[in-house]
Amino acid sequence: MRFDILTLFPDIFPGYLGQSLLKRAIDGGLVQVCLHDIRKWSRDKHLKVDDRPYGGGPGMVMMVEPVVACVEAVRTQSAEAGPLVMLTPQGRPLDQAGVERLSRHERIVLLCGRYEGFDERIRLLLEPEEISIGDYILNGGEVAAMVIIDAVIRLLPGVLGDAESSQCDSFSGANRLLEFAQFTRPREYRGLQVPEILLGGDHGEIARWREENSRRRTEAWRADLLDKPLEEGRGNP
Ligand SMILES: C[S@@+](CC[C@H](N)C(=O)[O-])C[C@H]1O[C@@H](n2cnc3c(N)ncnc32)[C@H](O)[C@@H]1O
Numbered sequence: 001m002r003f004d005i006l007t008l009f010p011d012i013f014p015g016y017l018g019q020s021l022l023k024r025a026i027d028g029g030l031v032q033v034c035l036h037d038i039r040k041w042s043r044d045k046h047l048k049v050d051d052r053p054y055g056g057g058p059g060m061v062m063m064v065e066p067v068v069a070c071v072e073a074v075r076t077q078s079a080e081a082g083p084l085v086m087l088t089p090q091g092r093p094l095d096q097a098g099v100e101r102l103s104r105h106e107r108i109v110l111l112c113g114r115y116e117g118f119d120e121r122i123r124l125l126l127e128p129e130e131i132s133i134g135d136y137i138l139n140g141g142e143v144a145a146m147v148i149i150d151a152v153i154r155l156l157p158g159v160l161g162d163a164e165s166s167q168c169d170s171f172s173g174a175n176r177l178l179e180f181a182q183f184t185r186p187r188e189y190r191g192l193q194v195p196e197i198l199l200g201g202d203h204g205e206i207a208r209w210r211e212e213n214s215r216r217r218t219e220a221w222r223a224d225l226l227d228k229p230l231e232e233g234r235g236n237p
Contacts, residue, residue: 001105001156002032002082004074005145006067007112008049010035012142022150025159033149034077038062041070050115059116067111067122075109082107084128085148087141088117091130094148096171098131102148103155110148112141177218177225180210 005013017026017033025031039047043065050060075081082105092098102108111128123130133144153159154166167173183194197209218225 001030001103001152002034002078002080002107003149004034004036004077004107004109005112005142005149006036006038006070006074006110007140007142007145008038008114009112009140009142010037013146016146017149021159022153025153025156028158030156030158031153034074036070036074038066038070041066041073053116057116061116062113062118062122064119064121064125067118068125071109071111071126078107080106082109084109084111084126085145086111086118086123086126086128086130087113087133087144087148088130089132089135089137091132093132093134094151096151096169096176099148099151100155103152108148108152110141110145112145114140171225175214176228177214178222180213180217 007013013033013035017023022031026033039049042049042063048063049066050062053059053061071084075084083102085102085108087110111126131144131148133147138144157163160166168179170177170179183198187194187199195209197205200206
């Protein structure tokens with residue numbers, strides 16, 4: 001799978017991509033991440049990519065010309081254009097169903113904003129899928145792009161040691177509930193015991209305990225998940 005990241009700050013990425021599962025997926029050829037500096041598409045002699053907003057107000061706005069030129073050039077670099085994802089707090093909130101859908105593509109192009117965001121004509125011309133990672137404001141789309149890559153990569157065959165493990169995760173699998181409580185050694189710590197049933201080796205009993213625990217946690221902490229349509233989440237890309 002190929003990710004193209006369009007950003008004004010490409011140097012943000014190598015550290016995170018160079019560790020753990022992501023590094024293994026990249027080194028093993030399962031994933032390719034191509035970084036593109038939007039500034040290279042500026043035709044201004046000072047490589048300007050942002051300007052003051054018409055109508056006044058604080059901050060700067062990302063200019064339409066370099067962004068559109070960059071997106072159009074990058075999308076033609078590979079036979080598979082893939083979805084163009086604009087990271088924006090005004091987009092559809094990302095959820096696990098949305099991540100699963102994104103993971104079915106061969107390629108995803110991720111457009112990161114900065115400053116006060118994008119000139120509106122970028123959205124109108126390119127018609128991207130607009131994704132938010134939550135109702136709060138980041139300084140830029142880079143962390144949001146990294147969130148998408150991190151979450152999608154987990155789902156690609158061959159990335160996790162045990163393919164079943166992503167099916168057991170919270171928001172995943174057939175029922176999309178919170179995952180059950182997990183324990184590892186020691187059996188007792190500061191008076192807190194591991195539930196006896198998990199030590200007994202009866203797989204049927206363990207499965208029932210986990211199902212019940214998962215349902216109780218979801219009801220207590222995330223009852224909203226129980227009302228969510230199961231098949232496709234709430235209509236992410
Ligand atoms: C400071 S924000 C701009 C926010 C914009 N003024 C608004 O209120 O909608 C700069 C950039 O960070 C990214 N960003 C900020 N919060 C985000 C979020 N919750 N999800 C995805 N991207 C986000 C977007 O790419 C955005 O263009």
